[in-house]
Amino acid sequence: MFLPRRALRHALFAAALSALLPFAGASAWAQEGPQLNLPRTKLGAGMYQIDVQVASSGLERQIGLMNRKEMPQQEGMLFVFEVPAVQCFWMKNTLLPLTAAFVADDGTIVNLADxxxxxxxxxxxxxxxxxxxxxxxxxxxxxxxxxxLKLRGAPFEGR
Incomplete structure (x- = not known):
């Protein structure tokens, strides 16, 4: 079958686009609601217990607390990265004012940022x-x- 060059280019573009469409929903920017079903763990901070959702995959970390309208006071989200590095966060599409605690492997809070x-x-x-x-x-x-302050909990044990 012979196709003119222009038709061939359009057909190839359409095929490439249709191959990428299943991944379009995986973008954090396409996230319509908050992610509420992440694994949970408990952390200790002084005499307080914190119930945290654990965001450990790239997409979970990218979405984070986006689109969440409220969060109970004793809850938070723990972002877990593969290796220590300077971590930077921003709040695009995040509706709640948050404080980020940057935490070393042993659970020690290195710095806080509102x-x-x-x-x-x-x-x-x-x-x-x-x-x-x-x-x-x-x-x-x-x-x-x-x-x-040193946080306690499973992520920091044995480190």
Missing amino acids: MKPQTTDSHCSSQPVRYVLEMNQGWFAKKGFKAG
Whole structure:
């Protein structure tokens, strides 16, 4: 079968596009609602217990707390990376004001950053970390927690 060049280009473009469409829904930007079904674990902070969702895959971390309209005070999200590195976060499509705790392998909070909703301002760890814990903004301050506090829980055991 013979196709003119222009028709062939259109056919190839359509085939390539249709091959990519199944992956279009995997984009964080296409995420319509909050991700609520991630695995959970408990962390300890001083005398408090935190119920956290664990975002460990690239897509889970990319979506994070986007599109969430509320989050209970004792809940948060723990982002887990494969290796320690300087981690930077922003709040595009995130509706809640949050505080990010950048956490070393042993559970020690390296630094805290308050983040405004729906901004692209970058908030980074002051040194390489593997974990970032996001909580409602003000949660750490209300409890008097600062850099140096050591979190407890399964992710930090044996490190």
